[in-house]
Amino acid sequence: MMPELHLPWLELMILTPLLGAIVVSFLKDKEFAHKICLAVCGLTFVFATGEWMDFGTLHTFEAHDHWDVIEFVFHKDIFIVDELSAPLIPLAALLYLMTVLSTLRTKVARFSFGWTLFAEAILLATLCCREPWAVIAFLVLATIPPWIELRSRKRSTRIYVSHMGLFVVLLVAGQALLNAGAVGTTTATIAGAMLTIAALLRSGIVPLHCWMTDLFEKATFGTALLFVTPMTGAYAVMRLVLPIAPDWALQSIAIVSLFTSVYAAGMALVQVEARRFFCYLFLSHSSLVLVGLELVTPIGLTGALCVWLSVGLSLAGFALTLRCIESRIGQVSLNTFHGLYEHTPTLATLFLLTGLASIGFPGTIGFIGIELLVEGAVGVFPLIGIAVVVAAALNGIAILNAYFRVFTGTTRTSSISLRVRFSERIAVLILTVLIIGGGLFPQPGVSSRYHAAMALISKRDVDSDQRQKDDKQLTQDHSEKTTTHD
Amino acid sequence: MTSELLFNILGITIVASPAALLAVFSLASLAGRPLGERSMARFTETAVVLGLLSSLVILGMMLVLDRRHVPIEIGNWVVIPDQHFHFHLKLVFDRLSVPFVVLTFILCGTVGAFTSRYLHREPGYGRFFVLYALFLLGMVISSLAGTIETLFLGWELVGLSSALLVAFFHERQNPVRNGQRVWSVYRIADAAFLIAALALHHLTGAGDFEGLMGTGPWPDGHATISQSHALFVGLLLLVAAAGKSALVPFSGWLPRAMEGPTPSSAVFYGALSVHLGAFLLLRVSPILEQSLTLRIAVITLGLVSAIFGTLTARVQTDIKSALAFASLTQVGIIVAEIGFGLRYIALIHIVGHACLRTLQLLRAPSLLHDYHTLENAIGSHLPQGTSTWDRLVPVRTRAWLYRFSMERGYLDVILDEYIVRPFVAVFRWSDSMERRWTAWLSGSDEKGSDEVPPNTSSVEDLV
Numbered sequence: 001m002m003p004e005l006h007l008p009w010l011e012l013m014i015l016t017p018l019l020g021a022i023v024v025s026f027l028k029d030k031e032f033a034h035k036i037c038l039a040v041c042g043l044t045f046v047f048a049t050g051e052w053m054d055f056g057t058l059h060t061f062e063a064h065d066h067w068d069v070i071e072f073v074f075h076k077d078i079f080i081v082d083e084l085s086a087p088l089i090p091l092a093a094l095l096y097l098m099t100v101l102s103t104l105r106t107k108v109a110r111f112s113f114g115w116t117l118f119a120e121a122i123l124l125a126t127l128c129c130r131e132p133w134a135v136i137a138f139l140v141l142a143t144i145p146p147w148i149e150l151r152s153r154k155r156s157t158r159i160y161v162s163h164m165g166l167f168v169v170l171l172v173a174g175q176a177l178l179n180a181g182a183v184g185t186t187t188a189t190i191a192g193a194m195l196t197i198a199a200l201l202r203s204g205i206v207p208l209h210c211w212m213t214d215l216f217e218k219a220t221f222g223t224a225l226l227f228v229t230p231m232t233g234a235y236a237v238m239r240l241v242l243p244i245a246p247d248w249a250l251q252s253i254a255i256v257s258l259f260t261s262v263y264a265a266g267m268a269l270v271q272v273e274a275r276r277f278f279c280y281l282f283l284s285h286s287s288l289v290l291v292g293l294e295l296v297t298p299i300g301l302t303g304a305l306c307v308w309l310s311v312g313l314s315l316a317g318f319a320l321t322l323r324c325i326e327s328r329i330g331q332v333s334l335n336t337f338h339g340l341y342e343h344t345p346t347l348a349t350l351f352l353l354t355g356l357a358s359i360g361f362p363g364t365i366g367f368i369g370i371e372l373l374v375e376g377a378v379g380v381f382p383l384i385g386i387a388v389v390v391a392a393a394l395n396g397i398a399i400l401n402a403y404f405r406v407f408t409g410t411t412r413t414s415s416i417s418l419r420v421r422f423s424e425r426i427a428v429l430i431l432t433v434l435i436i437g438g439g440l441f442p443q444p445g446v447s448s449r450y451h452a453a454m455a456l457i458s459k460r461d462v463d464s465d466q467r468q469k470d471d472k473q474l475t476q477d478h479s480e481k482t483t484t485h486d
Numbered sequence: 487m488t489s490e491l492l493f494n495i496l497g498i499t500i501v502a503s504p505a506a507l508l509a510v511f512s513l514a515s516l517a518g519r520p521l522g523e524r525s526m527a528r529f530t531e532t533a534v535v536l537g538l539l540s541s542l543v544i545l546g547m548m549l550v551l552d553r554r555h556v557p558i559e560i561g562n563w564v565v566i567p568d569q570h571f572h573f574h575l576k577l578v579f580d581r582l583s584v585p586f587v588v589l590t591f592i593l594c595g596t597v598g599a600f601t602s603r604y605l606h607r608e609p610g611y612g613r614f615f616v617l618y619a620l621f622l623l624g625m626v627i628s629s630l631a632g633t634i635e636t637l638f639l640g641w642e643l644v645g646l647s648s649a650l651l652v653a654f655f656h657e658r659q660n661p662v663r664n665g666q667r668v669w670s671v672y673r674i675a676d677a678a679f680l681i682a683a684l685a686l687h688h689l690t691g692a693g694d695f696e697g698l699m700g701t702g703p704w705p706d707g708h709a710t711i712s713q714s715h716a717l718f719v720g721l722l723l724l725v726a727a728a729g730k731s732a733l734v735p736f737s738g739w740l741p742r743a744m745e746g747p748t749p750s751s752a753v754f755y756g757a758l759s760v761h762l763g764a765f766l767l768l769r770v771s772p773i774l775e776q777s778l779t780l781r782i783a784v785i786t787l788g789l790v791s792a793i794f795g796t797l798t799a800r801v802q803t804d805i806k807s808a809l810a811f812a813s814l815t816q817v818g819i820i821v822a823e824i825g826f827g828l829r830y831i832a833l834i835h836i837v838g839h840a841c842l843r844t845l846q847l848l849r850a851p852s853l854l855h856d857y858h859t860l861e862n863a864i865g866s867h868l869p870q871g872t873s874t875w876d877r878l879v880p881v882r883t884r885a886w887l888y889r890f891s892m893e894r895g896y897l898d899v900i901l902d903e904y905i906v907r908p909f910v911a912v913f914r915w916s917d918s919m920e921r922r923w924t925a926w927l928s929g930s931d932e933k934g935s936d937e938v939p940p941n942t943s944s945v946e947d948l949v
Contacts, residue, residue, distance in 0.1 A: 004887075114603045148856060154927040263916075270913045298569050337659060342609075349516065361646070362639040368564050368573060375571065378684050386681055393677040400649065400669045408656035425518070446564050454568075 002077060005060050008065040010128045012078040018121040024154065025114035034103065037113035041097040044120065048093035055086045060277065061455045068074045073089035079128040083452035084238060087309060089127050094430075095316045097221050102320050102427045104327045112152075113220050115145040119223075123230055130176075133240050136171045140203070140231060143168065146219055146227050155218040163201060163211035170198035178244065183408075188244070196253060200245070203233030203272045203290055204283050206260040216279040221326060224275075225319040228282060229312055234289050234413045242456070243463050247296060247305040254294035258387045262288035265394035269401070274322050277402060281482035282319075284395055285311040285358055288388060292373045296460070300376025301453035306369030306446060307360075310438065314366060321351045325406060328418050329486045334402060337409020343418035348407040350428045355399035357435045359392050365438030368446055405452035489551060497558035498542040498632070500587065500842070503540075504626055507533040508619035515616060519769050526615045527602035531764045534598055537626065545584050555703035557632055574694060576632030580704045582768055582833060587630040588836055590758060592623050593844050597753040599869075600848055604749055610654055611801045613748065617654075621647035625758055628765070633694050634683045637769070641679060641730070645672040648759050649749040652743045664742035671739050675729025682722035689715050695769065698901075706831040709772040716776035723770055724784060724889050731763030731817050733791040737798075738898035740814055744806035751806055752847030756813050757840035764817060764836060774825065785827035792818030794895050801891040805850045885901035891896075 020040030027033040035094045056061055062082040064071065070078045081089065090286040098118065103111055119142065126138035143164040174194030181187025197208075242250070264284035271277035290309060292304020324341065324347055326332055341348045353364070359372025370392060377385030378483045420428065438445060507529055514521045521529070560575035563706075592894070598618065605611045624643025631637035649672060653665025689711050709716060726828045732740035732755075754760075767774065767784065774781050776825060795814030802808035824831040839944040861867055876884070893899070 065852070156930050158928045159924055162927065208925070210920060213920070214924055214928065265915045266909070267773065267917060267920075270755040270910055270917055299566070299571060302566065302569075337662070341656060341659060346516070346518070364644045365592045371573065372571070374680065374684060375687075378688070388566045389677045389680050396676075397666075397670050399664055404653065404656075404662045404666055408653060409659045411657045429516070442564050450566050450569075 001177040002080070003060045003063045004066045004068075005054045005058070005081070006066055007054065007220070008067050008069070008082060010427055011069060011087070012064045013044050014079070014121050014125050014128065015223075016040060016047060016121075016392065017096075018119040018125070020044075021114050021117035021121065024117060030108045030113075031105070034100070034108050034111045034147035035230070037111060037117060037329055037481050038097075038100050040254045041093070041100045041120070045090065045363060046098045048090040048124070051081060054111050055081050058425055061459075068247065070266050076131070078131060079125070080130055082130070083448070083455050084305070085127045085235075087123060087448070088230075088235070088312075088444075091312050093120070093314070093457050094124050094126060095226060095229060095397070098122075098316065098320055098427050099226055099323075101423050102324055103222060104324070104421065104424075106327050107220070107222070107323075110153075111220055112145075112149060115148060116222070116226065119226060121147045123232070126232060127230075127235065130296060131241055132175055135236065135248055139171065139236060140168050141226075142232065144473070145254065145451065146215060146223055149219050149223050150215075153218070153220075159210060159211050159214040160218075163208065167198050167201045170194045170201070171236075174198060174409035175240070192241070192244050192249070196237075197239055198247070198255065199233050199236040200256070201233075203286055204228070204260075205287065205290070206263050207255060207266075207385070209260070209283055211229060212283060213276055214281045221275060221319070221323045225278075225323070227314065228279075228286075229316045229319065230290060231286050231308060231312060232285065234293060234308060236334045237290065237458070239241065240354065242293070242296070243460055250296055252292040254377075255381070255384060255405060256290045256441075257287045257290040257294060258384060258391075259390040260284075261291065262394070263388050265391045265398065268398040269394060272335045273278075274326070274334060274402070274406070276317075277334055277398070278319055278322055281358070281395060281398060282311075282315050284391055285315060287319045288370075288373060288391060290301070290460060291388065292376055295376050295380050296457060297376055297380060298453055299450040300374055301457065302446065302450040303369055303372030303374075303376050305342060305453055306442075307366065307373050307443070309449075310360075310364075310366035311358055311367045312432055313431070313438075314354045317350060317435070318358060319428065321347050321354060322406075323425055324420075325351075332406060334403070335407045337396065339410035339412040340418065343412065343414060344407075344420055345419040346425065346428055350431065351434060352399075352403050353432060356396075356402065359396045359399065361396075363436065364447075364461040365435045365442070367439055369434040372446070487549060493544065493547065493579070494558055496544050497556075497579065498560070499540040500537050500544075500630065501623075501626055503533040503537040503575065508616070510621055511616045511619055513611070515612065517563040520612045523602065523606065523611055523749075523756070525876035526612065527598070530602070530615060530618070533880055534622070535589055537622075538588065538595060539549060541584065541587050541591060544579055545588065548579065548584065550874070573635050574633045575636055576638075576694065577630040578695065581631065581890075582704045583630050585837055585847050586765060587626060587835060589840055590622070590625045590629055593753050593776055593840060595904050596620070596844065597749045597848070599783050601747070601749040605747065611658075612712070613653065614620055614651070617647045617651050619749075621651070621754060621759075625762075628762060630792055631695075631769075634686060637766070637871045638676075638679060641766075642676060644759055644762060645669070645676060645730075648672070648743070648754050651754060652746045654746045654750065661745040662807050662846075663799065664739075664745045668739045668743055669918035671729050671736050675726045675736075678722045678729070682719050682726065685709075685715075685719050689719070691882065699889070705771060707772040709776050713772070713777050717780050720770070720773050720777060720780040721783065722788065723766060723773070725765030726781075727766045727821070728787060729763070731760055732814055733763065733787055733818065733820070734794050734895070734943055735901065737791065737794060737814055739896060739903065740810045741802070741807040741894070743809050744804075748806070748847060748851055751810075752844045752850075756809060756843040756847045761820070761836045764820045764824060764832065767896075768829060768832060769820060771824060771845040775827065781825050781827075782851070788823075788825055788868065789823030790816045790818070792816075792822065797887060798894055799887060799890045805853060806847065809843065809846055813839070816843075849882050869927070 017040055024033045024036055048399045053121060062080055064077050064080050079268045121148060122138055122142045126135060129138060150160060174191045177187055177191035201208040212228060215435045240329045261284045264280045268277055268280035268284060271280060289304050290419060291308060357364035357366045360366040376387045510529055556579040558577040563573040563575050565572040605614055620643055624647060627640030628637055628644060631640060649669035651669050653662045655661045668836045719736060729736050740755060744751045792815045795811045795818055799808050799811030799815060804809060817861045820832050820835050821837060
């Protein structure tokens, strides 16, 4: 019997943005829609945090809702929270809340609040899901809102559609094949490879990453960052690939991810436009998370789970800062100096803080995670693992370069005030507290992630043994049947 | 109260005072209520005096109680017992760390007092003191670090504050570019340090300096790792030290660092920051003893840097750059001394040199004025005599040496041409290929970033 949460947190936090999306889509007044959206995101964040805290009190690996309506109707536990997803859910809700909170009036007209709330509901549902087909269904659904936005902005959707189309086909075909083939057969290997490629495509692993830069350039910044920063590709790896892939396959993928990380860090250094720069910076970091996940060692996996949270938080904050700057001065070129420090010192500080947190600077939330990740990578690949350090060093150079370009180098005169607004200041303070607080007191977070990592590794071992037993039994039954028939 | 408890209280106070200073300054700025000049100066004075007095009391207690090694366990910051992973925070007071931390507080205190007047009513007054507090904290942590992880933590704080201070006058492009260059070199040094720390962890199973360097207080420790391992780890640490102390081939950042305000140049790049690499080599000196090749490498690098520094210092046209290269000369000699195993001499050399250089750099802004007064008084330029070298060295060689020194040994050019430019060219080519690929896939060239013209500025912008 699976333990129950004390309230139906999961259903509440999925239903709230879903209902909010319906309400907001009927509102004509954009300003009012923004306020409603903000309230809905706030409420969803409260439910998500409630789930996290409630789950923490249960001291269990997994749990489902109290008064689970879905289970009552379908007789199946669809929405489950476990140690992997428990902190990812409030993080996802926080990202949406921060994005909506820091959306200025200048952006209200072109940012779709209805589709944003819909995307939030889908994302939270994905993170609450472990059932492979349900995860696939939600991952497929999540690709729709950005496509609709690209269409409504009359931008070319060919790159997005071709990549996401391939992603959907690989996911569905891979899972279907996996269900049809036994472990160890060629069919199962092909199915595993298809699911892996799908997950890597969604994560933007080189050479399947071009859709990401394209999305950042053609969609609104808010939509693009909300589509990529929750790292659902990594989640797909954990739910769909990790349980079935052998160690050698995972470690081979880790090397590809490591290459992507260094490549993207190098690409971030030569970018001349802020969105594209952010995209490569994010790609480099998300690839580092994948490296750790695919090492499947306790230290490597713990590091990856820590970096997942720290990078999710810090780079989302970094992107929001860039978005705030974009809403003030338009497209941000990194070719020239903008000298915004004197106008917005708070944003400058947040830009630097979030950027440094993402590379694991001491005293920030990313420090211990990166240390663990480097230790894990070097433990498995003594020489190649050093690439993690190289990627972090290149990212550090790129971040300070961007900081200098955006905030210094000239004296900027402006006829209007560019100072930070109240809502933005709130977002800045929340992010700062989380980044510094997580950096100064890392033990609770690391302990929780280590526990999750160990549980995931042992579950993977148990599942693997069980699958092998089932297949052996199946083969035995089949041969007995054949003998009887003869 | 037992002496151990007193040691603990004083040790924690030394680290806590700059940490509290940083917290107060940062929180006030973040809350949108920055402190006034007078309050900032008072807070700084209190923190420095408190830290200095605590370190002096510890020094006195060590002398009275005849203790050469006082470890202070702060505990594990992070621990995963099953995997033997721990981030151990530990302070060590010994014959190396105590002089260094006292020196840090004295020089930072002097510069803090000088700056409160020097930057009076400057727009960046508050920003300077936030970075100053970050630097002080980094230096104190580095000086007292009892584990290699703790040293790395302080090392990174020093790096960030130094780079941002070089770019202090950030409304101009040159300081910003120089800050970026300093940061880039530091990142390379940090990467080498991190890899060395990991390698040491794997070789010895501990990050504690006692575990790494064997038993015995500094400087009597004996490393337990093999010769080949010592060479590998030692070379990485030498790269880290070379980056931080501006040794050849990373010397190019030192004169650029003088772009910052004079007080920061004085205390950071002339006195403390520039010696941090030498401090690292002193701290891990038992490793150097394990490998003759490594010691030869250290001595060679030190001597080459010293010769390069003395040649280049003679042709500089501004006083801060001349002092920067004069610093490099001394740091090079200090590194060579460490290579020869003269640890106490190196430590005394660091202390003496740091004090002298701080005084010279703080004096630099008014020196020019005094020179003009002197020249006006005698009615001509000050006489310049010829040296013995002028008579011994042929004119062509002197001309070549002059050009070589003027171009600062072509070190920056070599790094730019042979490392940065190929690196940047590869990624720019990849970027253009990716753009062509996405343009072909989407059937159009409509991209926001295409409206931004390609970067045509020098590669220096990226270093």
